[in-house]
Amino acid sequence: MDSQDKSQKYCSNCGSPLNDGIKFCPKCGVPQDQGKESSGAFITSTDKSKTHTSYIAWGWVCAAVSLFIPIVGAGSITFGVLLIKDKRLSAAIPLIVCSSIFIILGLTGFGAGFFGAL
Numbered sequence: 001m002d003s004q005d006k007s008q009k010y011c012s013n014c015g016s017p018l019n020d021g022i023k024f025c026p027k028c029g030v031p032q033d034q035g036k037e038s039s040g041a042f043i044t045s046t047d048k049s050k051t052h053t054s055y056i057a058w059g060w061v062c063a064a065v066s067l068f069i070p071i072v073g074a075g076s077i078t079f080g081v082l083l084i085k086d087k088r089l090s091a092a093i094p095l096i097v098c099s100s101i102f103i104i105l106g107l108t109g110f111g112a113g114f115f116g117a118l
Contacts, residue, residue: 055079056091063099068114070106073099 009018013030024031059079066073076099083092 052083052086052088052091055083055086055088056095059083059095059099063095063102066099066102067106068111070103073103073106076102 009020009022009032010016011018011025011028011030012032014025014028016025016027018025018032022032056079059076062072062076062079066076077096080092080096080099083089083095
């Protein structure tokens with residue numbers, strides 16, 4: 001790696017390479033801080049959003065399955081805790097509360113009653 005590669009600056013939002021003295025990223029248009037150099041290691045908000053979406057989706061799937069197999073509800077509570085760690089309380093609290101209710105229903109025989117009615 002030569003010295004020119006080490007001094008290369010990257011967009012703090014999308015990670016595309018930037019020329020010296022540029023104030024806005026030509027790819028995404030985000031203003032660039034002239035005083036700081038970014039290392040190129042970044043997590044975009046899109047990546048975090050996809051992670052949150054998958055936590056929410058898998059959490060609700062586990063919650064629904066816990067009506068029939070209560071132990072699976074532990075997975076939905078785990079996904080809820082991960083959402084709390086990422087400061088997504090509006091998604092985490094309903095997931096954990098409903099998961100807890102679904103686990104209790106599953107333990108009281110909801111699955112047997114459901115399949116018995118079919």
